[in-house]
Amino acid sequence: MTAFEADFPGATVLPSPNHGERRDGQTPDMIILHYTGMPTAEAALGWLRNVESEVSSHYFVDEAGVISQLVPEERRAWHAGKSLWAGRTDINSCSIGIEIANPGHPGGLPDFPERQIAAVVELCRNCVERWQIAPERVLGHSDIAPVRKVDPGENFPWNKLHDSGVGHWVEPSSITGGRFFQRGDEGQPVEALQSMLSFYGYGIEITGRFCEKTEGVVAAFQRHFRPALVDGIADFSTIDTLHRLLTSLPRYTS
Incomplete structure (x- = not known):
């Protein structure tokens, strides 16, 4: 694992061996947010830096808001897997992946601490500014891999990110009665x-x-x-x- 200079000034570099070249000269125009889905931040960070896991992300944010960079932004981290957005299938080549320490659904979907979200906001704002990433291209793993993935989960505060200038959001409409569509319907x-x-x-x-x-x-x-x-x-x-x-x-x- 080779050391490198952090792209985000506030990050500690903890290199992962799991990365490659971005394909076809692509540069990041998306940010993909994940939760780790593991019991502890330490276990998740170790897995992301283990050559046998064949997974990684550019950044890792622990519960205290400490940001680590595992892969240089110019490189292709292995975080999105089989995914699709707006017709593109190689999301790893055009995105920055951010893993957020949280046990997720397997651990009861606990809330994300405020200082952790504040760090995620700061990191995203920095990446958005440097790479000119559109608000609607700040997404969750579940957006690009429906059914297969559910992170960062329904407890993730997308509204708070939007209030801080990150991501696309409108206030959800109230849940009321009326006509609806579900599995089996056609037309x-x-x-x-x-x-x-x-x-x-x-x-x-x-x-x-x-x-x-x-x-x-x-x-x-x-x-x-x-x-x-x-x-x-x-x-x-x-x-x-x-x-x-x-x-x-x-x-x-x-």
């Missing part, structure tokens, strides 16, 4: 929902059938943007929140 309204999710960036086929994959993508969307209820059912709150996110995108109105 033009389902096709329209799939089209909206695809336009935002989610990897979903537009078939007009509310299949298991569609349910998983809806749940991933809810986990990020409507976390009060993550059930994979496209109710009014989910669809309206998605519509307002879309209409606030520059590419939607241009």
